[in-house]
Amino acid sequence: MTDSQANTETYVNVDTTIIPLPCLTDATLTLESRIATLTLDRHDVRNALTGTALVDDIVAVAEWVNRCDAVSVLVITGAGSAFSAGGNVKDMAERGGDFAGDVAEVAERYRRGIQRIPLALEAVEVPIIAAINGAAIGAGFDLANMADMRIASSRAKFGETFLNLGIIPGDGGAWFMQRQIGYQRAFELTLSGRVIDAVEAKDYGIVLEVAEPEALMERVMEHARKIAAQPPKATRLTKRLMKQAQQMELKPFLDVCAVFQGMCHNEPEHLEAVNTMLEKMANK
Structure with missing residues (x-):
């Protein structure tokens, strides 16, 4: 360059x-x-x-x-x-x-x-x-x-x-x-x-x-x-989970999963994804 x-x-x-x-x-x-x-x-x-x-x-x-x-x-x-x-x-x-x-x-x-x-x-x-x-x-x-x-x-x-x-x-x-x-x-x-x-x-x-x-x-x-194409915020959280799973014991890891899941359920992208799936199921 x-x-x-x-x-x-x-x-x-x-x-x-x-x-x-x-x-x-x-x-x-x-x-x-x-x-x-x-x-x-x-x-x-x-x-x-x-x-x-x-x-x-x-x-x-x-x-x-x-x-x-x-x-x-x-x-x-x-x-x-x-x-x-x-x-x-x-x-x-x-x-x-x-x-x-x-x-x-x-x-x-x-x-x-x-x-x-x-x-x-x-x-x-x-x-x-x-x-x-x-x-x-x-x-x-x-x-x-x-x-x-x-x-x-x-x-x-x-x-x-x-x-x-x-x-x-x-x-x-x-x-x-x-x-x-x-x-x-x-x-x-x-x-x-x-x-x-x-x-x-x-x-x-x-x-x-x-x-x-x-x-x-x-x-x-x-x-x-x-x-x-996946919901972007959930994608970033999923990568964080994959990395943390390499280093954590199961019980504290599940606690982290619970918190991250609560975050996902409260994101608009979650409802958008759910509604998209329901529409696909209805059209089958």
């Missing part, structure tokens, strides 16, 4: 309402039919998350989504041949950029840099779908695993390759992947550092579906449109 494109505020018209989009530097963002699509747009470096402004862009979009009631689904994909190549290996070799300094300096740079992504995406209130158009390597693989659903191009490759470079998954990948596919498989992929194709990723449960490259975004949008 050129300097003239950076930090330019844009707007979209949604249901006659003008909505400002966040200012992005190395990514693009669109909003249509309640679906926000974030495209990582540094294909010159295979959408590396370090040495670019992509960390700031991803965090800005995550925070914006939570403030924007016009969004029901967030899709994340990459421009070019890669979804994301993760860290910039040239910077690692030169001990520059995000990888410069002593232990304390590097640790602080991780906290203020790439580790902002998992915290921001874990807090996103709407469903996130990763459209994995190409290689998702290292932190790029971890970024994909931060989504709620993953649909991959048949050209996609996946690798938790940190150990191959003598480092560990510093962005939280060890936390996310074992929650997706279990400890044993996550352990093997992480310790071997091997790269797998989309078919094996589907067999492991890493991705939900594999599509041909030209059909990837349409398949992703089919899923996104189904979710976006």
Whole structure:
């Protein structure tokens, strides 16, 4: 992206309402039919998350989504041949950029840099779908695993390759992947550092579906449109429940369910949905 494109505020018209989009530097963002699509747009470096402004862009979009009631689904994909190549290996070799300094300096740079992504995406209130158009390597693989659903191009490759470079998954990948596919498989992929194709990723449960490259975004949008057609406030509450269910005991979780259900029953969208269903039943 050129300097003239950076930090330019844009707007979209949604249901006659003008909505400002966040200012992005190395990514693009669109909003249509309640679906926000974030495209990582540094294909010159295979959408590396370090040495670019992509960390700031991803965090800005995550925070914006939570403030924007016009969004029901967030899709994340990459421009070019890669979804994301993760860290910039040239910077690692030169001990520059995000990888410069002593232990304390590097640790602080991780906290203020790439580790902002998992915290921001874990807090996103709407469903996130990763459209994995190409290689998702290292932190790029971890970024994909931060989504709620993953649909991959048949050209996609996946690798938790940190150990191959003598480092560990510093962005939280060890936390996310074992929650997706279990400890044993996550352990093997992480310790071997091997790269797998989309078919094996589907067999492991890493991705939900594999599509041909030209059909990837349409398949992703089919899923996104189904979710976006659901009552939006109940959709956000449902995602919160799904996340909390991973961490709570049953009894306190049921208490949360009861409160959320009370909120839903008092929302106009609930009655609208009920009346729509009754009309369909009457017309059968």
